[in-house]
Amino acid sequence: MSGLSARSLPGLPEVTAGTDLAELIAGALDAERPARQLQDGQIVAIAHKVVSKAEGAVVDLRDVEPTARAHELAEQTSTPAAPGAAGAAPKDPRAVQIVLDQSAEILRAERGVIVARTHHGFVCANAGVDASNSADPDTLIVLPRDPDASARQIRARLRELTGACVGVLITDSFGRAWRHGQCDIAIGCAGIAPLDDWRGRRDSVGLELRATWLAVADAIAALADLARAKDSREPVVIVEGLERFVSDQDGPGALALLRPLKEDLFR
Amino acid sequence: MSGLSARSLPGLPEVTAGTDLAELIAGALDAERPARQLQDGQIVAIAHKVVSKAEGAVVDLRDVEPTARAHELAEQTSTPAAPGAAGAAPKDPRAVQIVLDQSAEILRAERGVIVARTHHGFVCANAGVDASNSADPDTLIVLPRDPDASARQIRARLRELTGACVGVLITDSFGRAWRHGQCDIAIGCAGIAPLDDWRGRRDSVGLELRATWLAVADAIAALADLARAKDSREPVVIVEGLERFVSDQDGPGALALLRPLKEDLFR
Numbered sequence: 001m002s003g004l005s006a007r008s009l010p011g012l013p014e015v016t017a018g019t020d021l022a023e024l025i026a027g028a029l030d031a032e033r034p035a036r037q038l039q040d041g042q043i044v045a046i047a048h049k050v051v052s053k054a055e056g057a058v059v060d061l062r063d064v065e066p067t068a069r070a071h072e073l074a075e076q077t078s079t080p081a082a083p084g085a086a087g088a089a090p091k092d093p094r095a096v097q098i099v100l101d102q103s104a105e106i107l108r109a110e111r112g113v114i115v116a117r118t119h120h121g122f123v124c125a126n127a128g129v130d131a132s133n134s135a136d137p138d139t140l141i142v143l144p145r146d147p148d149a150s151a152r153q154i155r156a157r158l159r160e161l162t163g164a165c166v167g168v169l170i171t172d173s174f175g176r177a178w179r180h181g182q183c184d185i186a187i188g189c190a191g192i193a194p195l196d197d198w199r200g201r202r203d204s205v206g207l208e209l210r211a212t213w214l215a216v217a218d219a220i221a222a223l224a225d226l227a228r229a230k231d232s233r234e235p236v237v238i239v240e241g242l243e244r245f246v247s248d249q250d251g252p253g254a255l256a257l258l259r260p261l262k263e264d265l266f267r
Numbered sequence: 268m269s270g271l272s273a274r275s276l277p278g279l280p281e282v283t284a285g286t287d288l289a290e291l292i293a294g295a296l297d298a299e300r301p302a303r304q305l306q307d308g309q310i311v312a313i314a315h316k317v318v319s320k321a322e323g324a325v326v327d328l329r330d331v332e333p334t335a336r337a338h339e340l341a342e343q344t345s346t347p348a349a350p351g352a353a354g355a356a357p358k359d360p361r362a363v364q365i366v367l368d369q370s371a372e373i374l375r376a377e378r379g380v381i382v383a384r385t386h387h388g389f390v391c392a393n394a395g396v397d398a399s400n401s402a403d404p405d406t407l408i409v410l411p412r413d414p415d416a417s418a419r420q421i422r423a424r425l426r427e428l429t430g431a432c433v434g435v436l437i438t439d440s441f442g443r444a445w446r447h448g449q450c451d452i453a454i455g456c457a458g459i460a461p462l463d464d465w466r467g468r469r470d471s472v473g474l475e476l477r478a479t480w481l482a483v484a485d486a487i488a489a490l491a492d493l494a495r496a497k498d499s500r501e502p503v504v505i506v507e508g509l510e511r512f513v514s515d516q517d518g519p520g521a522l523a524l525l526r527p528l529k530e531d532l533f534r
Contacts, residue, residue: 004494007270108532115532123445173481177444177533178390179452179524181462181482183489195448214440214492215448222450223490225481226509227271242493257446265375265382266444266533 004241006045008228012236017056021046022157025236029162038164041243044154045169045224047235048187049130051150052141059098061138066093070100077109095129098140102127107267118143121258122187124174144170147188148253155190155250167192167246170254171221177266184225186217186254193217193245194256216245217254271508273312275495279503284323288313289424292503296429305431308510311421312436312491314502315454316397318417319408326365328405333360337367344376362396365407369394374534385410388525389454391441411437414455415520422457422517434459434513437521438488444533451492453484453521460484460512461523483512484521 009028015021025044029036038044052058066074074091096114100106103116107123116127120143128143144150147170155168170188175181186194194217224237261267276295282288292311296303305311319325333341341358363381367373370383374390383394387410395410411417414437422435437455442448453461461484491504528534 003272003274004490005270005272110532111530113532117445176482176526178384178526178531179482179485180526181480181485181524183450183482183485185446213448215443215446215450216493218446218448218450219489219493222486223271223493226483226486226490229511244496257448259443259445259447263378264445265377265380 004223004239006223006227006237006239008234009236009238010234012050012234015050015053015235017053017058019050019054020157021050021054022154022161025154025158026161028236029238038158038162038166038238039240040165041167041240041246042164043167043169043192043220043239043242043246044158045171045221045237045239046154047184047225048128048144048147048170048172049141050235051144051147051154051170051188055144055150057142057144058139059101059142060136061092061094061098061140064094064097066097067100070094070097073100073106073109073114077112077114095131095140098142099127099129102129102142105267120147120187121255122172122174124172128172128187143172143187148190148255149188151188151190151253152250165191165246165248167242169217169220169224171224173225183218184221186221186257189217189254190250191246191248192220193247193251194254196245215257216242217257220245271490271506273490273494273504273506275501276503276505277501279317279501282317282320282502284320284325286317286321287424288317288321289421289428292421292425293428295503296505305425305429305433305505306507307432308434308507308513309431310434310436310459310487310506310509310513311425312438312488312504312506313421314451314492315395315411315414315437315439316408317502318411318414318421318437318455322411322417324409324411325406326368326409327403328359328361328365328407331361331364333364334367337361337364340367340373340376340381344379344381362398362407365409366394366396369396369409372534387414387454388522389439389441391439395439395454410439410454415457415522416455418455418457418520419517432458432513432515434509436484436487436491438491440492450485451488453488453524456484456521457517458513458515459487460514460518461521463512482524483509484524487512 074093074096105117108115151168171184173182196214198212227237228234337360341360341363372384375382418435438451440449463481465479494504495501
């Protein structure tokens with residue numbers, strides 16, 4: 001038998017630019033009743049929004065001058081009226097401009113959705129730009145500039161504060177091309193093997209074996225999101241039982257999960 | 268605080284056509300030391316291969332006569348030589364014929380990969396056809412004909428045998444359009460809300476909120492796969508702590524997770 005468990009951390013105070021997230025996390029662990037220590041081999045999964053806020057990765061709409069392209073895209077992708085609703089919801093061209101600024105390429109812009117490839121290489125809705133959970137309605141949250149670096153930095157600081165060698169995962173919710181709903185995936189990680197590689201075993205008929213290269217970091221992100229109630233404002237989840245994927249080295253990070261452009265069959 | 272845990276079930280005997288899976292699962296629970304009972308609200312996640320085997324959803328290559336189209340696709344998608352390997356791996360046209368038989372549409376066939384939409388509507392590599400874990404090298408495993416019905420049937424039988432009202436999930440490993448590796452997703456479910464809907468809250472700038480329609484069943488599938496070691500041959504995982512997604516009714520099943528063709532931006 002093998003197994004795992006996960007729990008969300010309550011009691012994290014509001015995060016603002018400059019917040020030392022590792023310190024908040026260590027403090028929240030101390031405040032658990034009974035107080036708990038981080039252990040070697042545990043994984044600390046953090047919803048990216050608090051990382052973005054701590055790093056100041058927010059943009060004020062009032063500072064944005066939308067280009068003609070942003071006006072055009074806002075028009076083109078106004079959200080269609082929901083069944084029973086009054087009418088189409090117009091997009092704010094300034095918000096679309098922020099999406100454009102975060103994007104290396106717009107893959108699709110229709111049916112109310114902008115699917116973009118970010119400068120990091122992530123393919124997702126709105127290039128990761130999001131307003132939810134933002135205290136200020138005029139402020140949008142963007143993805144951290146280098147989420148793997150963020151993970152490495154938080155990991156080092158957690159080690160400094162607690163002595164524990166943990167894995168750190170930074171997560172976001174991504175839609176999927178052919179399936180409804182969103183699942184959390186890893187946009188940054190440190191001290192975690194992002195992929196578990198069993199390839200090389202080929203079956204006898206030449207079909208690609210369908211489960212030999214496991215996206216471990218993405219699966220942990222999905223699991224972490226289930227460990228909190230959605231409205232609980234608990235961005236941090238501690239996962240136990242996956243020591244086999246945690247390493248002393250920081251490892252390649254979540255960028256290793258990106259399919260290179262030249263292998264992309266669905267641009 | 269909220270939390271969850273998952274453990275894989277050891278000691279499941281070999282599954283063959285006609286095996287009563289629910290009976291095997293109940294027996295494996297009894298054999299745990301200490302013996303454990305299924306509890307209301309737990310989720311039983313089952314790797315689809317044992318469901319397919321129990322239902323006889325296997326095809327013998329020796330019974331297959333490949334069409335011209337299968338020969339052509341086999342040629343076109345021969346796996347490119349891996350770095351350091353001797354040469355391209357030819358595909359067996361009979362295996363490709365089985366993929367075609369399982370497919371409603373071939374989306375892509377290049378770079379060694381066939382991406383297909385199955386008759387159920389799942390978009391995945393090889394239309395879900397897989398040889399791994401098959402005891403007989405001449406036999407390929409295909410997806411269950413109606414995985415939601417399989418989940419409902421196993422759930423009803425588990426209730427009959429144990430009295431517990433659990434959720435049942437049938438999982439498979441799917442690749443992703445823009446990310447390396449595979450994650451387990453739900454191809455069938457019963458007694459589980461496949462999606463957790465928080466939509467309707469729209470942010471002030473008209474951007475689609477990016478995490479308001481959670482693919483719960485897929486996240487549970489991903490989590491379950493982490494609870495077993497990959498080579499452990501433990502197809503069954505018991506998940507606790509997600510009672511909020513388990514219902515007395517069977518619910519809409521995993522088909523509710525499929526994005527309809529008319530909303531597909533990436534065919």
